[in-house]
Amino acid sequence: MKRGFCTCLRSRVIQFLIQSAQLLEVSPMVKYSALSLFADRFYPALSRLEYGKGTENWLLHPIGESNLQLFALVSLWVTSKMHDTPPLSVKNLKSLGDKFIKEQHYTMGDLLEAEIVLMQVLEFGIGTSNITFVLIEELLVQLKLVARVGKRVKFEACMDVMDLLYENEKTSVLYSSPQALAASIVVVVYVVTVPLQRWEFPVLPWGKKTTNVDPTCLIIQVIILDLDQTC
Known part of the structure; x- marks a missing residue:
């Protein structure tokens, strides 16, 4: 049972x-x-x-x-x-x-x-080197190196999004890997916080290149929808 x-x-x-x-x-x-x-x-x-x-x-x-x-x-x-x-x-x-x-x-x-x-x-496996939090930190460092507006993507905003995802099972279960979740969070915070006229490069291909995961528009739409429903 x-x-x-x-x-x-x-x-x-x-x-x-x-x-x-x-x-x-x-x-x-x-x-x-x-x-x-x-x-x-x-x-x-x-x-x-x-x-x-x-x-x-x-x-x-x-x-x-x-x-x-x-x-x-x-x-x-x-x-x-x-x-x-x-x-x-x-x-x-x-x-x-x-x-x-x-x-x-x-x-x-x-x-x-x-x-x-x-x-x-947990079968005594408690490693935390590959968790979403660490991957987001790494992505933000890379983003600031390749784009000046990377400084506008605040880590605090990424954490707020992550909290919402963890609290809402309908959204969080869509992610099969911490890499996909991290890339999607960084992309959506970029989209939400950086004015359209300040966008410097296509962030979706960059997210795929840096994480080897394609953070698709579908994932982004689900996150934004979840944020809209929560606010």
């Missing part, structure tokens, strides 16, 4: 992770690494797990919103240990969980256990 989750559940937990990252004042690298681990890998893996195959742990069987919120916090904890000095403390994570996770009270031991379960589901 496999797990099934409603679309609204994923959105609520992603919003919780983003809010928690803000309250804990973690670095953007920690935030987006955690989103990559949780939203791109851990959460999709849960729907593929079958009961009775190493999933008897009480945090997975059954798994509800509270447990998912716990794993979201643990994702931030794991990535903070990779990228921040000092990393987040278990005490601060527990305090945040006590305040915002309403249906379940978790101990520090539960946080430690959830970390082990998370790692097992």
